[in-house]
Amino acid sequence: MRRRDLLRCGAAAAVAVGVVYPSAGHEKPAAVRLGVIGVGGRGTHLLGLALKQGVEVPALCDINEANLARAVGLVEKARDGRRPEAYSRGPTDYRRMLARDDLQAVLIATPMQLHAPMAIDALRAGKQVFSEVAAAITLDECWGLVRAAEETGKMYMLGENCCYWPHVMTILCMVRKGVFGDLTYAECGYVHDCRPIKFNTDGSLTWRGELARDYTGNLYPTHSLGPVAHWLGINRGDRMASLVAMSTKAVGLHDWASRRFPEGHLARQVRFKVGDSTTVLIRTAKGAVIDLRYDVISARPHPTTTYYSLQGLRASYESRTESIWLDGRSASYKWEPLDNYAKEFEHPLWARWRAEAEGAGHLGGDFFVIREFLQAARTAGPSPIDACDAAAWSSIMPLSAKSIAEGGAPQEIPDFTRGKWETRTA
Ligand SMILES: NC(=O)c1ccc[n+]([C@@H]2O[C@H](COP(=O)([O-])OP(=O)(O)OC[C@H]3O[C@@H](n4cnc5c(N)ncnc54)[C@H](O)[C@@H]3O)[C@@H](O)[C@H]2O)c1
Structure with a gap:
């Protein structure tokens, strides 16, 4: 299924679902030959789904021998004992793996700080790329990614699994069928207490802790922004034009460390840059506003980690209560459960793959990111979430940091489509 099918709904898309190979014959397609860089928690999970x-x-690559051995074992088991070659000679050994000519595609699930350099190297080595989120950390990296995809013509996909959640895709269907009318406002957030995973047990910082120490702004924008960007047709009919950002003081991580590590411990002396809670307001070229929150530090339970709301001229949606109101259809003053419309507006991908997706992780999103990536890789089709999308969504991180540093000053968001955002469909 191509990106236009992800974005489209109804009968036409239903026909496209399940059309896996353009050759239309019944011959078994060649399997995608995939290498993985980074087989920690996430990479191992995605590797399992891909297998x-x-x-x-x-081939597999990781600098952590134990993680690598575990992943090698997983592949051996799935491939009747055939052992993948393991690359672990240091932080740039992945380049040796990229030089192999038997690899068609690469999945990157390393710490976020490494995604863009590794993805750019992989594209330039002629590989198709799946990258974990976010795609990049700096504006230079965002542009580097776009240029590498343009110049090599290789497919790049950001593995934003939240875009494939069932409720998110039901809303996408409703939007595409005009139920909401013109869209004016969306609210979304990633609010997830991640304090424990900023520190190793000895109090040293994990890569997530280093990110919080070294950067400010919204450091994880895509889980919240991705679904909203699809609903609003960002880079395909509209685009994010400017933003302003504000952040609270940075106190939560220091407080957390102070209550866990003894006086004088290094963990208590780290000065974290990122504010506990960050809010970004984004205005689109067509006049919609997105209110985007990020908070992975404040103390709170998290039955769900993201939330979304959407306002159109004729409908309103709230994920926190899973409710919807349709002008002219819902009773006056009464929210309805979104479930009332789940069947009528079920996305074709969910209609086709529900049994396989459920239980695959992250509400089925993990199944679909892998499936859609392999689909695009096999057919050399367009990416459902391409380098322009990845760059635009990830650029919120450096641009929100700049706005915060300048007292909330507006920042222009680059047009990574180079003027094609209004007419692009794939
Ligand atoms: N989409 C999602 O829902 C989701 C969920 C969890 C994590 N993630 C993302 O996945 C990525 C990995 O997260 P994680 O939780 O698995 O982290 P992790 O720390 O468990 O795993 C990262 C792995 O990368 C390896 N690594 C580090 N530097 C390397 C290098 N130079 N070369 C090769 N390997 C290297 C580490 O040794 C480790 O095994 C992150 O970007 C994270 O944001 C996404």
């Missing part, structure tokens, strides 16, 4: 979907894995 279930029939990939060949000739």
